[in-house]
Amino acid sequence: MGKGEYRGIPVSPGVVKGRVLLYSPESPHVPRHSLAPEEVEPEKERLRQAIDKARDQILQIRRGLEGDLGEVSAILNSHVQLLQDPTLLERTVELIESKRVNAEYALYLHMGSFASQLRRLPQQIGQRHLEIVQDITKRVMHNLLGRTDPLLMELEEPVVLIAHDLSPSDTATMDREKVIAFATEIGGPTSHTAIMARSLEIPAVVGVAHLTRKVKDGDMVIVDGTLGRVTVNPDLLELEDYQKARLRFEAFEHELDQLRELEAETLDGYRIELSANIELPEEVESVKRHGALGIGLFRTEYLFLSHHALPDEEEQFQVYRRVAEEVGPEVVIIRTIDLGGDKFTSHVEYPREMNPFLGWRAIRFCLDAGQEIFKAQLRAILRASHYGKVKIMYPMISG
Secondary structure: OOOEEEEOEEEEOOEEEEEEEEEOOOOOOOOOOEOOHHHHHHHHHHHHHHHHHHHHHHHHHHHOOOOOOHHHHHHHHHHHHHHHOHHHHHHHHHHHHHHOEOHHHHHHHHHHHHHHHHHOOOHHHHHHHHHHHHHHHHHHHHHHHOOOOOOOOOOOOOEEEEEOOOOHHHHHOOOOOOEEEEEEOOOOOOOHHHHHHHHHOOOEEEOOOOHHHOOOOOOEEEEEOOOOEEEEOOOHHHHHHHHHHHHHHHHHHHHHHHHOOOOOEOOOOOEOOOOEEEOOHHHHHHHHHOOOOOEEEEEOHHHHHOOOOOOOHHHHHHHHHHHHHHHOOOEEEEEOOOOEOOEOOOOOOOOOOOOHHHOOOHHHHHOOOOHHHHHHHHHHHHHHHHHOEEEEEOOOOOO
8 A cells, every 4th residue: 555654643652563453343334213112111121231231341341451550440430330320221211212213223312412412512521521422332332233343352463553543442452462552543642542552551643644544454564652653664764763763762661660769869969759640549550660659649539430329438448548558658648539520420410510620529519519428538538547648638729
């Protein structure tokens, strides 16, 4: 198909050379047919089973993750949360009953309407939620149709994956020994796919326009996730440049590794504490591996967003205790829940506001309708402080 260098958005650093695998799962055709009255109940049950199966599939993917992949787990938890949200089933069932149509078409109508609402939100917020909605819609639809996509966990040799787009669950199921890099035609630095690529440490470039038209299976490509370049069928000079870039990146990584155990101190002796931000306890391993001094911010709202029910005091205590013990003797700063803005749980009713980012959220929610939730969290944090150095941060406090 030719050769050339194409620019995109660098989202996960590293320089890799490999053979192309074009990944282009087809969007399923959504059938539509009318139901007889006696077919409505079996169709509703078929929908329930497809949703339950999708949830189990995501949970299986999450269980199969290895190592310190907290951000990946958090994104998959958002999938599970949406699949467990009763409105997904209830509103699709309402369409099956009222329009007497099959489950596939009812799901298409409901999730299409939901996606349209998300597109009206600010770009960064709406797009990330839209990615999850589209991903679980495809998964439930495939379960209803009895279809499966090509599995990225069953590759036989190392490849560079080229696709129009990759869903979060596509990225999570990649065989990290075989998918050595990827590039997509759409996406941005804050997309779930980009976040997951960084967590999985897979070099990646997104937003490379029309890339799937410029490569074919087996083409040699160089993906530079640091500079945002994809070079197709490189010549000898470009291969030499690749070798130099790869060696520079490896030397840089090695240099950082050597600095990991050193204290963060200026030349005049001023010591700086470099702490890490986490969202899940699974990330503590990565914090320690990269030499951070404790946790400067433990965002706790993901405990609430990833449960089908609000976590009680004991559940929270076990999580906070685990983090405090593993981080010790360093400090962990636990931020109380910051719900609202762009983080919502289906277990709380939120008022409609012109600007939810500055409205009924965070400490305002905790001191209003969320007082019992707030008290339970404070008790859990207090109990956990017996097992390590724990501090509290309250969100959205100024002055």
